[in-house]
Amino acid sequence: MGRPSQPLLSRAIIARAALELLDEEGADALKMRSLAGRLGVRGASLYHHVASKEDLLDAASELLNEEIDLGPLQDPEWRRGIAEYARGYRRVYLRHPHMIALVARRRVEADRALLGYDALLGALVRAGCTPAGAAEAAAALDYLVLGSALETFTAGFTRAPADYRPGYPALADSLEATGSGPGGLDGLDDRGFELGLRLVLDGLAAQLADAG
Numbered sequence: 555m556g557r558p559s560q561p562l563l564s565r566a567i568i569a570r571a572a573l574e575l576l577d578e579e580g581a582d583a584l585k586m587r588s589l590a591g592r593l594g595v596r597g598a599s600l601y602h603h604v605a606s607k608e609d610l611l612d613a614a615s616e617l618l619n620e621e622i623d624l625g626p627l628q629d630p631e632w633r634r635g636i637a638e639y640a641r642g643y644r645r646v647y648l649r650h651p652h653m654i655a656l657v658a659r660r661r662v663e664a665d666r667a668l669l670g671y672d673a674l675l676g677a678l679v680r681a682g683c684t685p686a687g688a689a690e691a692a693a694a695l696d697y698l699v700l701g702s703a704l705e706t707f708t709a710g711f712t713r714a715p716a717d718y719r720p721g722y723p724a725l726a727d728s729l730e731a732t733g734s735g736p737g738g739l740d741g742l743d744d745r746g747f748e749l750g751l752r753l754v755l756d757g758l759a760a761q762l763a764d765a766g
Contacts, residue, residue, distance in 0.1 A: 563595060565603045569613035576614070576652040584656075586610070612664055615657050619666035621646045624673045632681035633755050639674065640695055640751055647703035654704045682762040694754050702747040708739055 571593055576584055586607060590597040604610045623642045629635025647654055662668060671692065678688035711718075715729035733739045 563593065563599060563603055565613050566617065568593065568600055568603055568610065569617045572610055572614045573617060573650060573653070576656075577650055581652045581656055611656055611660065614653065615660070616664040616666050618646060618650055618653055618657075619664055619670055621649075622666075622670055624670060627673045627677040632677060633759065636674075636677060636681075636695070637751060637755060639677075640699055643695075644699045644703050644747060647700060651703055654700055658700060681758075682765065683758075687761065691754070691758050698747070698750045698754060702743065702750065706743050707746055708742045 568589065572584060572589055575589060575592060584607075586600055587597050589610075590600055593600075600610075604613055622639075624639070626635040626638035626642065629638070662671065674692050674695070675685070675688045678691050679685060683691060711725075711729060715726050715733060717726075718729065719726040729739065732742050732745075735741070735745070737745065
């Protein structure tokens, strides 16, 4: 009987299956037994490639971080490059929102994640930030990107805008007004992210101008 042309299991294959399970069923579904069943193997087989569930999350985080495009951070126009990087970073976590709660408070150990932070901090220093200022700006971008990917402002309001009146007139007015804007209510989350990104970058540009 011939050998298979590719291994049935590898660390990357297991991590990819874990990401798919998270995307489809959420964080509570990520159990080693469930993952083994999805891959059609015994649970013990997984431990030849990942040492524990924590190690599995590291592997999944590594795959996720490989999806984040660091190329824009090389743009000599720092503001344009960082904005495009932040949008791409957010798109990745919008595709994998259940990973946010699992990785948000974990130590940053994955090589690709460390490379990402190094590239971002390098871009900020080249833009004129001090190393300490670059760390603060990177933290602000992290809060904005991950927060906007985790939470949807729009989905919290399930009634028609007029139904919030008369008890909440300012809310009704705002929902009605934004519903007639570009993209309507469905586009509010993206517009809110873009506003937040613009405010962060405006504030950073103002700091750099003052320092110069």
